[in-house]
Amino acid sequence: PDYPISILDDPEAKKYIHGSAFHLYGGKIDALTEVHNAHPDKHIYFTEQWVGAPxxxxxxxxxxxxxLIIGASRNWSRTxxxxxxxxxxxxNPHTDRGGCDRCLGAVTIDGNEVKRNPAYYIIAHAAKFVRPGSVRIESNLVSGLPNVAFKTPEGKKVLVVLNTSTTPQVFTVQSDKSTLSTNLRAGAAATIVWK
Structure with a gap:
């Protein structure tokens, strides 16, 4: 976070900067919050992470x-x-300056065949339900069940939750007067939507 903070600390440079973009090839995702805390008037964007072939x-x-889905969103990223x-x-394709020959797309297209890769399923957990205009809302952090919640422009609430433990987990989602108890197998994620 030191580099974007040092640039944003310069008042002359800051007036030309909309926000900071991050990749996660090193460091920790909570570095986004450090930049936000130093300059809450500037946006944060998470713009790239690869899935290596195969x-x-x-x-x-x-x-x-x-x-990404939970961590970047909980740390102020708008994307x-x-x-x-x-x-x-x-x-492929690559630019004329090269590219990543081991980076999988969300889908691989080979003639008339389409193969869904890990990024397809990762993004699907949020993209189908967290539509443009949605905002992140507060949710409790529970050990072994990292999560992030959103409110959509239509007023729906969306919770993306992941079970990082090695055993199935039973948990309860409470919102206003609604309560839902459910379970999630080890290593699984769920997207829960309610009004």
Whole structure:
């Protein structure tokens, strides 16, 4: 977080900056909050994280739901993006300056065949229900069940929750006068929507 903070600390530079963009190839996701706390008037964007070919759905799913969908959102990010939407079977296309030959798209398109890769399932947990205009709302952090909640423009509430423990977890979601008890197997995520 030191680099964006040092730039934003310069009043002359700050007036030309809308916000800071982050990737998570090193460091910790809570660095976004450090930048937000130093300059709450500037936006935070999470703009890239790759899934390496050939992909490992179980490992990539848990890691990216935890750090990106939940972690980036809980740490002030206005966006969460994976590496690429679509690539061919050779992980192309690339620019004329090169590119990542091991980075999977959310889908691989090979002729008429479409293969869904880990990023497809990761993003699907939020993108289908957390639509543009949604805002993050408060939710309690529970050990072994990281989560993030949103309110949509239509007034629905959305909770994305991940079970990071090695055993199934039973938990309760309470909102206003509504209560839902449910369970989640180890390593699984759920998206819960209610009005």
């Amino acid at each position: 992909g490992n759905l179980k490992r990539d799913f848990v890691d990216h739901i935890s750090k 969460v993006l994976e590496w690429n939407l679509a690539a061919d079977s050779k992980n």
